[in-house]
Amino acid sequence: MTPDIGSGPPPAPPGRARAAPQSGGGGASWRHELGEEGARGALIAFVATVVFVGVAVWLVLSSDTWPDVQQQFFNPEDFRESWPDVLGGFWLDIKMFVIAEVLILAFGLLVAVVRSLRGPAFFPLRALSVIYIDLFRGIPILLILFLLGFGVPALQLPGVPNDPLFWGVTSLVLSYAAYTAEVYRSGIDSVHESQRAAARSLGLTQWQTLRFAIVPQAIRNVVPALLNGLVSLQKDVALVSVLGVREAVREAEIYKSRTFNYTSFVAATVLFLLASIPLARLTDWYTRRERQRRGQVVA
């Protein structure tokens, strides 16, 4: 039954060892084949990528309009000149992103927990959270920004701030927290009902049950989805520029209005990509690690 591990592949990690008996005597050989195909596959992928990218770059650079494109979008001079302002604006984007994300994760969780409370006594709270989620998931962020960022300060209510930065972050939080609450809720619903029964049977209150038994498991289940939201928010902070907040996109636009050159936008693009690609890889890494931890990965 046991494949000849000594002569075959290196010692299998626990996840693989468990899967091996199912494949019977041929377990060692199919894994070996898969390994070879993997190495050849990587080579094919590499060659194909080099050829494809090479052809694409050659086509672009050899086209008649390339000098114009370069002048408008990839002008080193303009890049250098716009860079400090765009970078300065980008730091503001990062700050808004961090503050908003913390508030979103906290507020979203609160809304989700309230929506998950059971019993007639909590009906008003549940209803409130449903209305909030429906409302703010249904309105485009841009519209929320206009309504809160321009509309509220125009009312000139006493004691209400009229700083566009404040209303910009508030709009992002309100919109994203509604989505995030639903992500959390799907996590809460994914925890088996028997866990709730086990916690309640110990005498824990409904609140304690959520706090100590359900929510910790729920969050673990939805971390990839939360990280995805993180990546998305990291770009959407740029929307706050419509309120005149001088973040990266706004700075780029100011530069463009002055010089009629779009290279400043490319500078902003580079910054946003530099920030979002590591976040995306982090998401991939975490998801893979979780799957391995749960023993779902065989090879």
Next chain:
Amino acid sequence: MTADPTSPPLLKVSGVHKSFGAKVVLQGVDLEVAPHGVVCLIGPSGCGKSTLLRCINLLEPLDAGLIELDGERISGKGINANAVRRRVGIVFQSFNLFPHLSVLDNVTLGPRRVRKVPRRQAEERAREVLDRFGLGDKVDDYPDRLSGGQQQRAAIARAIVGDPELLLLDEVTSALDPELVGEVLTVIRDLAAGGMTMVLATHEMGFARDVADQVCFLHEGRVLEAGPPAQILKDPQEARTRQFLARVIAAGRL
């Protein structure tokens, strides 16, 4: 210690009805358990054994009927279910340990959060119980590192660590590989010998015969027949009981 039939019952269930939508599960269950008594509920799947246990622990509200614990009403309106659950432990068929907590944290969660026992004291007591159940070297492991038998013993430890007056066991060996059943039954046998009042739903007829003071055969949501194990398992009066036991014997479970 054995049950004392002359003392008033610790648990008294009278006329309990329970339906899930159109599906009637319990229709008038009566049951009495003496202090230190061990009552086994037997019967075919779907006869209401699990539902009855969940009703006693107030995990399911009753449609009608009354449940009393030590002479006090614990069912119906105006009852603090959390306070009742402190006095009644339950162990589930599929263990239901919390996968994100170590064995020790699983066992101390109730005492620490419900009865506000200080952490050190709760852990000391938990280690004591886990040691007794042969899990002394598993306290820091997570449930998914344990065998089914070890998980179920940890679940029993979690249920009894707060010294409940009554322990409910819901087919606690049904999800186990046959070779792991024994270690769990040993733990339960020890608890019975220690005087723990228990109600068990079980398919282990041999075990029921050994530890139970009383065996109740449930059929279609009622206690059809009850009595000492020797009588119910050897000489059942009801045709339905005979039929059920014949099937159990054919399956090699008695």
